[in-house]
Amino acid sequence: MPKSSPSRPTAQPARQRRKEARPQELLAAALEFFVEKGFAATRAEEVAARAGVSKGTLYLYYPSKEELFKAVVRESLAVHIAEGHEVVAQHRGSVADLLRFVMTEWWRRVGQGAAGGICKIMIAEARNFPELAQFYVDEVIAPSHRLLGSVLQRGMDSGEFRPLPLAETVQVLIAPVLQQTLFLSAFGACHMPTPWPEPMAVLEVQMDLMLEGLLQRPPSG
Amino acid sequence: MPKSSPSRPTAQPARQRRKEARPQELLAAALEFFVEKGFAATRAEEVAARAGVSKGTLYLYYPSKEELFKAVVRESLAVHIAEGHEVVAQHRGSVADLLRFVMTEWWRRVGQGAAGGICKIMIAEARNFPELAQFYVDEVIAPSHRLLGSVLQRGMDSGEFRPLPLAETVQVLIAPVLQQTLFLSAFGACHMPTPWPEPMAVLEVQMDLMLEGLLQRPPSG
Amino acid sequence: MPKSSPSRPTAQPARQRRKEARPQELLAAALEFFVEKGFAATRAEEVAARAGVSKGTLYLYYPSKEELFKAVVRESLAVHIAEGHEVVAQHRGSVADLLRFVMTEWWRRVGQGAAGGICKIMIAEARNFPELAQFYVDEVIAPSHRLLGSVLQRGMDSGEFRPLPLAETVQVLIAPVLQQTLFLSAFGACHMPTPWPEPMAVLEVQMDLMLEGLLQRPPSG
Amino acid sequence: MPKSSPSRPTAQPARQRRKEARPQELLAAALEFFVEKGFAATRAEEVAARAGVSKGTLYLYYPSKEELFKAVVRESLAVHIAEGHEVVAQHRGSVADLLRFVMTEWWRRVGQGAAGGICKIMIAEARNFPELAQFYVDEVIAPSHRLLGSVLQRGMDSGEFRPLPLAETVQVLIAPVLQQTLFLSAFGACHMPTPWPEPMAVLEVQMDLMLEGLLQRPPSG
DNA sequence: CATGAATGAGTGTTCATTCAT
DNA sequence: GATGAATGAACACTCATTCAT
Numbered sequence: 028m029p030k031s032s033p034s035r036p037t038a039q040p041a042r043q044r045r046k047e048a049r050p051q052e053l054l055a056a057a058l059e060f061f062v063e064k065g066f067a068a069t070r071a072e073e074v075a076a077r078a079g080v081s082k083g084t085l086y087l088y089y090p091s092k093e094e095l096f097k098a099v100v101r102e103s104l105a106v107h108i109a110e111g112h113e114v115v116a117q118h119r120g121s122v123a124d125l126l127r128f129v130m131t132e133w134w135r136r137v138g139q140g141a142a143g144g145i146c147k148i149m150i151a152e153a154r155n156f157p158e159l160a161q162f163y164v165d166e167v168i169a170p171s172h173r174l175l176g177s178v179l180q181r182g183m184d185s186g187e188f189r190p191l192p193l194a195e196t197v198q199v200l201i202a203p204v205l206q207q208t209l210f211l212s213a214f215g216a217c218h219m220p221t222p223w224p225e226p227m228a229v230l231e232v233q234m235d236l237m238l239e240g241l242l243q244r245p246p247s248g
Numbered sequence: 249m250p251k252s253s254p255s256r257p258t259a260q261p262a263r264q265r266r267k268e269a270r271p272q273e274l275l276a277a278a279l280e281f282f283v284e285k286g287f288a289a290t291r292a293e294e295v296a297a298r299a300g301v302s303k304g305t306l307y308l309y310y311p312s313k314e315e316l317f318k319a320v321v322r323e324s325l326a327v328h329i330a331e332g333h334e335v336v337a338q339h340r341g342s343v344a345d346l347l348r349f350v351m352t353e354w355w356r357r358v359g360q361g362a363a364g365g366i367c368k369i370m371i372a373e374a375r376n377f378p379e380l381a382q383f384y385v386d387e388v389i390a391p392s393h394r395l396l397g398s399v400l401q402r403g404m405d406s407g408e409f410r411p412l413p414l415a416e417t418v419q420v421l422i423a424p425v426l427q428q429t430l431f432l433s434a435f436g437a438c439h440m441p442t443p444w445p446e447p448m449a450v451l452e453v454q455m456d457l458m459l460e461g462l463l464q465r466p467p468s469g
Numbered sequence: 470m471p472k473s474s475p476s477r478p479t480a481q482p483a484r485q486r487r488k489e490a491r492p493q494e495l496l497a498a499a500l501e502f503f504v505e506k507g508f509a510a511t512r513a514e515e516v517a518a519r520a521g522v523s524k525g526t527l528y529l530y531y532p533s534k535e536e537l538f539k540a541v542v543r544e545s546l547a548v549h550i551a552e553g554h555e556v557v558a559q560h561r562g563s564v565a566d567l568l569r570f571v572m573t574e575w576w577r578r579v580g581q582g583a584a585g586g587i588c589k590i591m592i593a594e595a596r597n598f599p600e601l602a603q604f605y606v607d608e609v610i611a612p613s614h615r616l617l618g619s620v621l622q623r624g625m626d627s628g629e630f631r632p633l634p635l636a637e638t639v640q641v642l643i644a645p646v647l648q649q650t651l652f653l654s655a656f657g658a659c660h661m662p663t664p665w666p667e668p669m670a671v672l673e674v675q676m677d678l679m680l681e682g683l684l685q686r687p688p689s690g
Numbered sequence: 691m692p693k694s695s696p697s698r699p700t701a702q703p704a705r706q707r708r709k710e711a712r713p714q715e716l717l718a719a720a721l722e723f724f725v726e727k728g729f730a731a732t733r734a735e736e737v738a739a740r741a742g743v744s745k746g747t748l749y750l751y752y753p754s755k756e757e758l759f760k761a762v763v764r765e766s767l768a769v770h771i772a773e774g775h776e777v778v779a780q781h782r783g784s785v786a787d788l789l790r791f792v793m794t795e796w797w798r799r800v801g802q803g804a805a806g807g808i809c810k811i812m813i814a815e816a817r818n819f820p821e822l823a824q825f826y827v828d829e830v831i832a833p834s835h836r837l838l839g840s841v842l843q844r845g846m847d848s849g850e851f852r853p854l855p856l857a858e859t860v861q862v863l864i865a866p867v868l869q870q871t872l873f874l875s876a877f878g879a880c881h882m883p884t885p886w887p888e889p890m891a892v893l894e895v896q897m898d899l900m901l902e903g904l905l906q907r908p909p910s911g
Numbered sequence: 912c913a914t915g916a917a918t919g920a921g922t923g924t925t926c927a928t929t930c931a932t
Numbered sequence: 933g934a935t936g937a938a939t940g941a942a943c944a945c946t947c948a949t950t951c952a953t
Contacts, residue, residue, distance in 0.1 A: 067288060068376050071948060081914050083950085092948070151372025153434040154284060164438045172442065194445040195453040202423035209430075213374035217385045221393065224415040232416040236458055270937095292923060302939050307924065509730055510818050513927060523935050525929085534927070593814025595876035596726060606880045614884065636887040637895040644865035651872075655816035659827045663835065666857040674858040679899060712916095734944060744918050749945065 050088055050098075052078040057099050062144025062212065066096055066152045093156065100149070100163060103142040107133070108170045115178055122182035126200075127234050129178060134204055134230060143208040150209070172197050203233045271309055271319075273299040278320050283365025283433065287317055287373045287380070318383055321370075324363035328354070329391045336399055343403035348455050350399060351425055355451060364429035371430070393418050424454045492530055492540075494520040499541050504586025504654065508538055508594045535598065542591070542605060545584040549575070550612045557620055564624035569676055571620060572646055576672060585650040592651070614639050645675045713751055713761075715741040720762050725807025725875065729759055729815045729822070760825055763812075766805035770796070771833045778841060785845035790897055792841060793867055797893060806871035813872070835860050866896045 056077035060069040071092055075085040089095040111129060118125045137143050149167075153160035175197045182188035207226040214223075277298035281290040292313055296306040310316040332350060339346045358364050370388075374381035396418045403409035428447040435444075498519035502511040513534055517527040531537040553571060560567045579585050591609075595602035617639045624630035649668040656665075719740035723732040734755055738748040752758040774792060781788045800806050812830075816823035838860045845851035870889040877886075 064376060065288075065372060067286075070946090082948090083914050084912085086949070087912070147371055150368055150430055150434040151286060153438070155286065155289060157437065160435055160438050164435055164440060168435070169441050191457070192445070192449065192453060194442060195450045196457065198427065198445060198450045199424045199454045199457055202427040203420045205427060206419065206423040209371050213371045214381055214385055214389070216375070216378065217381050219385060220390050221415060224413075224419060228413065229416045229419045232413060233420045236412070236417065236420055291921090303923090304925080304939055304941095305937075308937070311924095313923070505817065507730075507814060507818060509728075512925090524927090525935050526933085528928070529933070589813055592810055592872055592876040593728060595880075597728065597731060599879065602877055602880050606877055606882060610877070611883050633899075634887070634891065634895060636884060637892045638899070640869065640887060640892045641866045641896045641899055644869040645862045647869060648861065648865040651813050655813040656823055656827055656831070658817070658820065659823050661827060662832050663857060666855070666861060670855065671858045671861045674855060675862045678854075678859070678862055681902070733942090745944090746918055746946080747916075750916070753945095755944070 049078070049080065049084075053080070053085060053088055053095070054099055054102050057095050058103055058141050058145070061096060061099060061148055062141050066092075066148055066156075093159065096148075097159060097162060100145055100159075101166065103145050104137065104167050105170075107136050107142075108167065108174060111174045112170075112177075115174065122178060122185060122187045123238055126178055126182070129175070130200070130204055130234070131227075131230060134207070134226065138204055138208040139211070139226065144212040146205065147209050147212045171201065175200055200237065203229060270299070270301070270305070274301075274306060274309055274316070275320055275323050278316050279324060279362050279366070282317060282320060282369055283362050287313075287369055288376065292316075314377065314380060317380060321366060321384060321387060324366055325358060326387050326391070328357050328363075329388065329395060332395050333391075333398075336395065343399060343406060343408045344459055347399055347403070347421075350395070351421070351455070352448075352451060355425055355428070355447065359425055359429040360432070360447065365433040367426060368430050368433045392422065396421055421458065424450060491520070491522065491526075495522070495527060495530055495537070496541055496544050499537050500545055500583050500587070503538060503541060503590055504583050508534075508590055508598075513537075535601065538590075539601060539604060542587060542601075543608065545587050546579065546609045547612075549578050549584075550609065550616060553616045554612075554619075557616065557623075564620060564627060564629045565680055568620055568624070568642075568680075571617070572642075572676070573669075573672060576646055576649070576668065580646055580650040581653070581668065586654040588647065589651050589654045613643065617642055642679065645671060712741070712743070712747070716743070716748060716751055716758070717762055717765050720758050721766060721804050721808070724759065724762060724811055725804050729755075729811055730818065734758075756819070756822060759822060763808060763826060763829060766808055767800060768829050768833070770799050770805075771830065771837060774837050775833075775840075778837065785841060785848060785850045786901055789841055789845070789863075789901075792837070793863075793897070794890075794893060797867055797870070797889065801867055801871040802874070802889065807875040809868060810872050810875045834864065838863055863900065866892060 053074065057069070057074045059077065060074050063069075069092070071085055072082045074095070075082045078085075085095070089098060111133070114132070115125065115129065118128075149160070149163045153163070172194070176193050179188065179191070179193060179196055179200075183190055207229055210223070211226065274295065278290070278295045280298065281295050284290075290313075292306055293303045295316070296303045299306070306316070310319060332354070335353075336346065336350065339349075370381065370384045374384070393415070397414050400409065400412070400414060400417055400421075404411050428450055431444070432447065495516065499511070499516045501519065502516050505511075511534075513527055514524045516537070517524045520527075527537070531540060553575070556574075557567065557571065560570075591602070591605045595605070614636070618635050621630065621633070621635055621638055621642075625632050649671055652665070653668065716737065720732070720737045722740065723737050726732075732755075734748055735745045737758070738745045741748070748758070752761060774796070777795075778788065778792065781791075812823065812826045816826070835857070839856050842851065842854070842856055842859055842863075846853055870892055873886070874889065
């Protein structure tokens with residue numbers, strides 16, 4: 028084989044390496060396009076092209092565009108939620124701090140990046156792909172709610188938080204950070220009369236509001 | 249000819265009556281389909297069919313699918329926001345009550361109905377239809393933010409609310425009710441391990457939380 | 470009828486006058502559009518609109534777009550050819566002058582105006598509307614050839630022109646003026662590296678060329 | 691499976707062979723339809739069908755109907771004009787002979803065949819497709835005029851032709867052969883009271899006429 | 912394994928023509 | 933007569949998926 032195999036820093040032949048890396052490359056390419064253009068508007072060919080393979084090869088790894096999307100959902104969100112559970116289990120100290128940490132961490136890892144766009148996609152396509160929607164509910168939404176619910180519960184148990192209905196409060200807590208994710212992904216490029224506020228500033232106001240409330244409080248002395 | 253002759257010499261000329269009702273019928277049909285299937289996936293022909301007319305007739309009233317969508321947005325959302333400004337202007341009494349009223353009213357009129365689905369659509373399709381996105385920002389998002397911003401400002405001016413950054417707080421306030429709208433429209437039909445909380449209950453918790461805060465407060469006596 | 474009838478300079482009521490003028494107005498409007506956009510691309514509605522009537526009214530006078538076109542062809546070209554025959558019959562003097570006159574007159578009346586565009590249309594649509602094509606051959610092409618043929622014949626009979634095959638020479642004579650008509654109508658708006666020559670200048674060159682070749686030359690000894 | 695299996699293990703891989711031949715087949719089919727029905731009235735699907743492929747395949751090779759048309763123009767006309775320039779450059783001998791040759795050759799290769807129909811199409815559709823019209827002016831009309839202009843200039847420079855305005859004379863020269871092309875393509879199938887003259891006879895008369903007019907006459911004393 | 916040529920169903924939009932009023 | 937609301941067939945172009953090589 029005189030044809031010099033391109034860049035082979037390990038013992039493994041390059042072609043072999045590529046073959047094993049294919050699913051990851053395809054997933055990464057798919058994530059980008061799905062977030063940018065949505066599920067229906069993403070063309071199989073451009074995903075393949077960005078991953079450096081041909082259209083046919085994509086179908087060798089994922090039998091349909093829908094299955095490809097499911098794989099992306101699995102890869103981009105479940106991991107972070109699982110890690111969240113570990114963090115919560117190991118935390119010592121104020122629950123308010125834990126809540127702050129969990130939420131800013133979610134924003135850092137998911138919300139502000141490409142993975143955040145997946146949330147947008149799912150909301151959009153849920154009704155057209157009910158099976159996908161159920162999968163997303165089971166693998167992403169329910170675990171997230173369990174995670175935040177456990178934090179809240181701990182705060183109420185310790186007396187740090189006042190008693191509140193769990194499920195409803197979780198919704199209220201999740202909403203702002205999710206909204207930032209959604210709006211950034213959807214309208215980030217649009218001109219606003221009043222400029223969009225910084226997502227991190229919104230998060231801080233939210234934590235402030237949530238913890239302290241909106242009302243002016245009489246000096247408690 | 250036993251087939252009931254379509255000519256109907258009654259008081260109301262049928263053709264005329266239809267002509268005046270057409271825009272409303274088309275808008276109603278379009279709203280249903282847009283919410284159910286999204287903008288891109290909705291076919292002009294099925295909208296026309298549900299309104300009981302042919303494809304060509306739809307284009308007699310709206311020059312393109314985009315214009316049809318804009319008309320739906322105006323009819324379903326912009327109207328309510330305009331009314332909201334009037335309500336706010338005329339309100340006398342506690343700003344906390346006004347805030348409560350504005351938000352529950354929005355949920356009653358928009359969030360829980362089909363119109364709420366429009367928000368979902370826009371988030372989903374914004375990046376694929378930038379002109380539509382800008383229209384939505386100008387006609388819905390910006391006015392909504394102005395509306396809530398004016399309420400907040402009034403509360404802070406009167407000393408009823410503590411001082412907070414306006415734009416960011418508006419985001420935090422809007423998020424939960426919007427999230428209920430989005431999730432209902434997207435995942436309403438999905439099974440959840442823990443049942444979805446009632447949206448109205450979530451709204452109440454939100455108002456409670458927002459106004460009072462999460463933290464247990466030392467008895468101020 | 471107290472409604473003041475608009476501008477009634479004669480005894481005839483205005484509505485009556487309009488009714489009688491309708492065909493002419495429709496024909497004039499149709500000519501403009503057919504020349505500008507061709508037969509297929511001309512919309513029945515815009516013809517009606519320019520004539521100041523509704524779409525339905527057009528079909529009251531002409532049962533189809535094709536019949537409308539035939540009427541336009543009749544009105545715009547046949548008249549001038551018939552007049553040409555009269556002019557030729559009454560002419561006294563040199564045949565070269567007659568030829569010059571016939572051709573410049575055709576350019577003045579037909580070639581440079583809207584009617585000239587009809588020639589373009591016919592050439593374009595002939596194969597799609599064979600019946601129209603035959604009509605045009607019978608009513609326009611054949612009479613034109615007879616007209617020029619008679620002029621040539623007279624010139625050859627009188628010894629002013631040298632003998633040449635009639636039909637072929639007629640083709641050669643007609644071609645340049647027709648080409649000017651066609652090109653003006655088709656490419657008049659296009660940019661040319663070398664500017665289009667003035668049609669009248671081309672006609673003069675043609676007559677110069679043709680006559681220098683056509684004239685019997687006296688033995689110059 | 692008695693149905694002869696489509697796999698054909700012969701020497702030439704069928705798929706490959708087709709792929710290379712496709713553009714030519716599509717161009718040939720397109721030329722036929724464009725000439726027969728015009729640009730606007732030709733349907734992409736029927737072109738594909740005549741070339742033995744599906745609609746989608748056509749768009750694999752040409753991104754739009756306009757581009758397909760441009761390709762046909764290039765293939766059918768531009769090539770011959772380019773060759774004409776070479777012929778002119780290499781010619782030795784009388785310019786009258788060269789003129790004769792150029793014009794009869796154009797008739798042989800273009801005018802009498804399907805390619806001639808393209809001229810008809812362009813005249814017809816120019817105003818509805820301005821970009822196409824400009825392309826045609828740049829690629830066909832202007833080069834043709836340059837070609838004939840250079841021949842004329844050479845004749846005038848050498849004293850073989852008498853001095854005449856270049857651009858105008860070119861128009862006069864082109865017109866008859868172009869008219870034959872146009873009429874053949876448009877009315878070829880129509881019955882004429884006096885039969886259409888033979889195009890080649892017309893060409894000969896034209897050359898006779900033109901040259902008797904063009905040639906500098908030796909003082910006949 | 913990998914390719915990419917080929918497919919054909921699918922959709923927004925236009926417009927000649929009809930007909931109830 | 934005149935209107936204009938309604939129709940529905942028509943067409944360019946796209947893209948997920950297949951399969952011969």
